[in-house]
Amino acid sequence: MATLKPPSATHRSASGSSTPTGPPKAPVKADPSATIADQVVFQGTHPVTIGANTIIHPRARFYAYEGPITIGEGCIISEKTVIGATPSSPSSPSTSTNTHTRLSYFVTIGPQSTIKPGVHIHSSTTVEALVTINQHADIGSHTKICSGCEIPERGRVSEWTVVWGSGIGQRRRRTREAKMPGSAVLVAAQVAQATAPEPAPAGKVIEDARLMVLQKEREILGRMLVPSGPKKK
């Protein structure tokens, strides 16, 4: 009885003390070439690192309460996306695991998605709108999480996968059928498959093209969003 009480009490007091009069502002270390809109919220005690050429739309929110957040190069983070968790939310109470939230390079996050602490998203992954990725999930590279899906806690998504459908979501390899491209692209993919190394799936050519489009989108967005290029300290 007495052994049960103290932990909960200390936990509560800890969470209470971490929200003083104003929310603490997270130390942001952004690359000078990153474009961060004015209305982006950075809160928390751990550092937030943002890589080169990354675009962050307005109204995105970063809560670095449970661990540092690292955003790689060339990412696009859309509006109303929440990365991390507010201290009040009942997330896994510091299970001494790595709560470092990492987004690798060329990751696209759609509007109003939620990335919980400890998530690791590998490179070139697309996360669409209204997606929830729970704690410590691991999303492989070149993967697409379609709108409205949810990835469970500690869930693992292998690379070149499309997660779609309702709830936890169906999965399938990102093959030619998975993206349903035009026939011309399909032929190009088949041609390229002969030359491409074995581990790269048939969607490699399409994926390369998509990344080029993404590059263009970043260029445009970098011009359109408020020119706050050399961001504050």
Next chain:
Amino acid sequence: MPPKAAKGEYIETVSSSPLSTPVKPTDTNASLQSQEPLSNTHQDTGNKISRRSQIHGTQHIILGGKTVIQAEAVIRGDLYRLPSTPASTDPNNPPQPSTAPSVAITVGRYSYISKGAILRPPSRLHRGVHSYYPLKIGDHVFVGESAVVEAASLGNHVHVGARATVGSMAIIKDFSVVLDGAVVPPGMVVPSWCVVGGRPARIVGEVGEGYGVEGAEGGLARERYRAVGRS
């Protein structure tokens, strides 16, 4: 968060409000009155816009009048179409001060944007240039809570359910219904009078006879408008 937002929750626009009147970026506030030819909405406004809505790029948004925008709705008017020649960083060829103000988002009369919805113009690569295209929303349209709309156009009397997603460059024609939580894939064209749902969305039915008739199902936009801010 404000403790009580009962009285001043909504801004009701009148004729020369900046939200209903597109303003050239080069203009100062003093010349608002000279913008009348641009504003097809001049005589009829009365938009009800929550003070807690998150609207970007107001000069690229046209509201058709009697439009309701609820709290926390994000409207990305700042993603407008750039002039056809991409603004080069050439020092001897400065980007001309946009002659016609490009419109990013048009919203028709009696349309209702619910809490937390996101309207963002679609974008695509065309002839090697990635650009944003205008998002047109018709009259009597309802966009549900936390919905994300990236469509090229929503017709009149369209209903988009809560937490639905309308993908980039999708076209939803008049009197269609997108069910709650549906995911309309990018580029989909939904015909008139259809009900779509599921992930990805497919046509699951038709709306009934008399849908959209004033006062009947789908025709309650005026009542919806009047109820806002009355409490």
